[in-house]
Amino acid sequence: MPAHNPFAEYTNNKIMTASPAEITLMLYEGAIKFCNIAIVSIEHGEIEKAHLNIKKTQRIIEEFRNTLDHKYAVAKDFDRIYVYLLQRLFEANMKKDPAILEEVNTHLRSVRDTWKEVMRRSRQS
Secondary structure (H helix, E strand, C coil): CCCCCHHHHHHHHHHHCCCHHHHHHHHHHHHHHHHHHHHHHHHCCCHHHHHHHHHHHHHHHHHHHHCCCCCCCHHHHHHHHHHHHHHHHHHHHHHCCHHHHHHHHHHHHHHHHHHHHHHHHHHHC
């Protein structure tokens, strides 16, 4: 019998009841979290852990790319950003360079913060 995990139940419920905009925000938060874990892992010499968390970050960004709606012009701009971030993550993974991951995280935070502002404005209108 699996152990009862209230945190897992809460997280699952949060995801299942979230709007698409909220899920997008959660994914940005996840990418930032995994990137931070990779940075700390590199600094502590935990190369495999760093690799796994960089790959998690890449998968989230790949999902963003796959779900872009190209009928909107802004999708092309986001695609360029995502391609750049994926290239930098690949390079960071090859070199195990935390500075590159910091750069990626700066971009992810900027896009996340912009997304939060879009969500806030859409609630006001």
